[in-house]
Amino acid sequence: MLLRIEDVDLGRARPALEASIRADLSWLGLDWDEEVRPQRGRTYEPWLELLREQTYACTCTRAVLARTGGRYVGTCRDAGHPEGAIRLRLAEAPVHVVDRRWGRRVVDPATFGDPVLRRRDGVFTYPLAVVADDLADGVTEVVRGADLLEYTGVQIRLWQAFGATPPTYLHTPVLLGLDGRKLSKSHKSTEVASLRAAGVAPEVIWSRLLPVLGIEGIDTLAAAVGSFRPMAGVLGPVTVGADDLPPTP
Numbered sequence: 001m002l003l004r005i006e007d008v009d010l011g012r013a014r015p016a017l018e019a020s021i022r023a024d025l026s027w028l029g030l031d032w033d034e035e036v037r038p039q040r041g042r043t044y045e046p047w048l049e050l051l052r053e054q055t056y057a058c059t060c061t062r063a064v065l066a067r068t069g070g071r072y073v074g075t076c077r078d079a080g081h082p083e084g085a086i087r088l089r090l091a092e093a094p095v096h097v098v099d100r101r102w103g104r105r106v107v108d109p110a111t112f113g114d115p116v117l118r119r120r121d122g123v124f125t126y127p128l129a130v131v132a133d134d135l136a137d138g139v140t141e142v143v144r145g146a147d148l149l150e151y152t153g154v155q156i157r158l159w160q161a162f163g164a165t166p167p168t169y170l171h172t173p174v175l176l177g178l179d180g181r182k183l184s185k186s187h188k189s190t191e192v193a194s195l196r197a198a199g200v201a202p203e204v205i206w207s208r209l210l211p212v213l214g215i216e217g218i219d220t221l222a223a224a225v226g227s228f229r230p231m232a233g234v235l236g237p238v239t240v241g242a243d244d245l246p247p248t249p
Contacts, residue, residue, distance in 0.1 A: 001030075001031070001032045001033050002032060002033065002034055002035070002036050002137055002139065003022075003025070003032035003034070003035040003036070004035070004036050004037075004038065004039070004133060005021070005038035005039065005040075005139065005156045006038075006126070006129070006130065006133075007019050007037040007038055007039050007040050007128075008040070008044075008123070008126060008129040010040055010123075011051050011123075013025065013040065018038075020193055023193070024192040024196075025194060027192070027196055027202060028164075028192065028202050028205065028206075028221065029202060029220065029221040029222060030221065035212065036133075036137050039129050039133065042129075042132075042133065042136075044118075044124040044128055044129055045130055046164060047090060047128060047132040047162075048086065048117055048118060048124070048128065050162060051117070051161055051162070053188070054088060054089050054161050055078050055086050055087060055088055055089065056076060056077060056078075056079075056080075056081070056086070056087060056089060057076065057081040057082065057083055057085065057086060057087075058072075058075070058076040058081065058084050058085045058086070058087045058114075059076060059079075059081050059084040059120075060072065060075055060076060060110070061084075071112075071113055072087075072113030072114060073113065074113070074114060077089065077114070081112050084120055085115040085116045085118065085119050085120045086115065086116065086117045086118040086155070087115065087116050088114055088117055088161060089114055090110060090113075090114050090115075090154070090157050090232040091108050091109075091157060091160075092110060094106045094107065094108050094109075094110055094153075095107055095108075095152075095153035095157060096163075096182075097149070097150075097152050097153055097156065097169070098168060098169070099149065099169050099171055100168060100169065100230040100231075101170050101171055101172065101216045101230050101231060101235070102146070102149060102235065105149070105234065106155035107150050107152070108153065109153040109154045109156075109157050111150070112150075112151060112153075112154050115120055115127045115128075115154055115158075117214060127154065127155065127158060128158070130155070131155055131158045131159060131162070134167060135159075135162060135164055139167050140167050140168065141167055141168050141169075141170070142167050142168070142169050142170070142171065143169075143170045143171075144169075144170075144171060144172070144184075145171065145172060145173075145174045146171040146172060146173060146237075147182060148171065148175050149204070151245035152169055152171075165194055170230055172213065172234065173212050173213075173233070173236060173237055173238050174237040174238070175237070175238055175239075175240055176237045176238065176239045176240070177239070177240070178239065180239075182237075183240070192205075202220075202221075203219040203220060204219070206218070206219050206220060206221055206224065208240070209220040210224050210240050211233070212233050212234055213232065213233040214229060214232025214233030214234075215227050215228060215232070215233075
């Protein structure tokens with residue numbers, strides 16, 4: 001297991017958040033084997049150069065994208081612009097995604113449009129950075145939320161563009177707040193740091209989350225590892241609130 005701070009967009013990076021990530025992971029019992037270089041310490045220009053023949057410049061603004069509901073429809077594919085945001089020209093064919101939890105799925109990357117690899121302001125984007133980093137770091141397995149399951153088709157296309165074999169994927173259920181939105185920083189009461197400060201023990205959190213993965217009667221991550229089965233548990237999103245995680249007496 002690798003720890004990589006994904007802060008390619010330095011304008012949004014915060015040292016306090018980085019420290020919080022490490023503290024939260026350690027408190028939950030999630031140990032990493034190696035910490036690799038953060039994205040702020042990497043260069044992505046050589047990776048983009050490898051894709052030169054498969055990319056093109058795009059000058060579409062947000063106003064232009066708004067006319068098509070925010071979806072990019074290939075407006076600049078054949079325009080030959082000398083500069084602009086750099087997009088990857090996706091192959092026009094469905095992608096077979098094999099997930100260890102969801103099984104085999106056929107997705108159409110065109111649903112998302114050609115991804116931007118470098119913004120007009122010169123900032124490299126997450127889609128390029130994460131694939132380049134996974135290649136450089138030797139990542140062989142990716143575990144993440146099911147909200148990214150369909151987008152995996154785009155990332156597989158990027159792996160293929162580099163002539164590389166994609167890692168295996170496992171997409172877990174997404175946790176939703178009581179408002180129906182994915183848990184995020186806006187749900188202060190269910191942030192790990194907030195729960196820790198409120199006196200909630202790690203065992204309480206695991207006892208609520210592990211059954212979602214089909215692991216019953218276990219309240220520590222160490223004990224759960226041997227019982228994990230990728231196909232067990234629920235597939236759909238799970239709604240949780242602060243009341244689901246009472247503080248330890």
